[in-house]
Amino acid sequence: MSFWEYVGNRRTQLLLDTYQHASAVFQCMVAATVLGVLLGVLTYRSEWAGNLAITVTATILTVPSLAMIGLLIPITGLGVAPTVTALVLYGLLPIVRNAIVGLRGVDPDLVDAARGLGMSRLSRLVRVELPLAWPPILTGIRVSTQMLMGIAAIAAYASGPGLGNEIFRGISSLGSANAVNKVMAGTLGIVLLALVFDAVYVLIGRLTIPRGIRA
């Protein structure tokens, strides 16, 4: 069976896996973004807290993904829980780091002006600092998404959802007729999804970065 015949035969399964993969990454990204920006906002004003947040999230990223899933299974059990936990943890670093760098990079004169105009701490953050730090944060989210696309495949190891299942099935049946097709289909699906997501981010950037600061 050729690769395209395989894809044609298995299209329902493949589509379901692709959908689940995309959905898992998307949801984890939302969680990682909220958590990452929150961490950034809470820590960027203090030298050591900001650096601590960056170091901790960077350390998490150095844990091999297979090991991370392996370590999480005893705590969270199999399935969705370890997948989501692992993905969110991995996704944090680029977002936290870019949020901190972005927020620290806001021109101090502008913050001074905002205070001088009588903006409260919260409105300074929401109306001045975060919008100005948004382009680097969005870049962080984009990098994070690319990373999670690949890492999400490992989730299949913990019986998680997504295209990883296809790849794992292929690997476990190496030598059989469709083994390579399975691995190929899973991998190609992930690459395609990554490209689609990236295109969406370009669009989001266009829509959300104010014209005044667009590069």
Next chain:
Amino acid sequence: MPDTSNGQPSDQPVQPAQAAQASGRPGGGATGNAPARGATTGATIELENLTKRYPGSEAPAVDNVNMEIKAGETVIFVGPSGCGKSTTLKMINRLIEPSSGRIRIGDEDVTGIDPVKLRRKVGYAIQSSGLFPHMTVAQNIALVPKMVGWRGARVTARVEEMLDLVGLDPREFHDRYPRQLSGGQQQRVGVARALAADPPVLLMDEPFGAVDPITRDHLQDELIRLQHELHKTIVFVTHDFDEAIKLGDRIAVLRDRSHIAQFDTPEAILTNPADDFVSGFVGAGAALKRLNLTRVRDVTVEDIPTAVIDDPLQSIFDLFRSASINEVLLLDRHRRPYKWLRRGDLSRAKGSLARAGTLVADTVTRDATLRDALEAVLTDNAGRVPVTGRRGEYTGVVDMETLMNSVHELLEADRLDAVEHQHQLHEARSHQTHLEQEGAAGGSTPRGPGQEAGA
């Protein structure tokens, strides 16, 4: 008790000599015309023993500043970099919290109120314009009005009004982003934003420091015009003494730790600097700078024989013959200066007015400063320049002699003012010393009046 007999007109919040203000400077006169547009006019600002200490440093950054700023007055803080002038300014809207001392705006003690509320009542403009690059010009200006609770149409109308006020066409600039504006335009929008919610007080921290000299000059003129309309209380920080002279009703020359070396009108500081520090800061050419403070209309201009181009030739000949004059100014039909006619010009040109004489090269308006007039006189080959009125019509002539006489008179008047002012100050101080001596038993002596003057 400190010795008060050598009192210089320096640090005390004593009213300056009133006469010195009456010299018709553009920014002068706090209580002149009625305010336009029904806007809020200025409020008084009082700084009382204002001090800022930073942890870990022995000497305070700002040490015990006392100052009274009158409503509607433009006060300039000028001093070398690092003298604490900016810090003092930022304590007025509590961007920097004072370590001790009090701030009063209007009749309200604002030292303890919510700083966010305070700042919404105090306009603030800074050097880099501080416009938010992600917001349009209109959004920037609308910020404070919206924060203080203005709604919809009122905000829109106000934005238009403010753009208009600072000389930018609302239709053109409304939706632009700050980066699409020149430095000067950004600064204008910065001022518009600072004034948008109609605060009684405007703080400006070296607002024109980052623009080119020509634009800066325009912006200064603009600010003078604005202040003429609005009568806000403006506190303006600069290190440029010429800017201070141009804009200030009064100038506070600050030295280290914001000690006030002299707080007085530009005229008084120019003619009678309190000490070597101030004269060093005033720089050379105080008399020349004084020329900037007076307009041609404030001095007596000479009247010379004139003729109108339509006059019969004979009357012009008669003019030369009747008086021992060498020169007649020929005016055109609208009485604008046209040509200089010398004795003999007419006969050389064979009686034709069209060919006789030399065209008037330069004129000055009545609103020009004496410095402009001097410049024109110096470049004129015969050393005299016609003065023109609003529509360019002839009103007189200035030459070297009139200028010199005027300047001598001005300087003499300034000197007299300064002497009188010093006298007043001296009296005020002896009075204060007297009070303190009486109150000294109660241990309530805030500080000796002479302490800072000599510091």
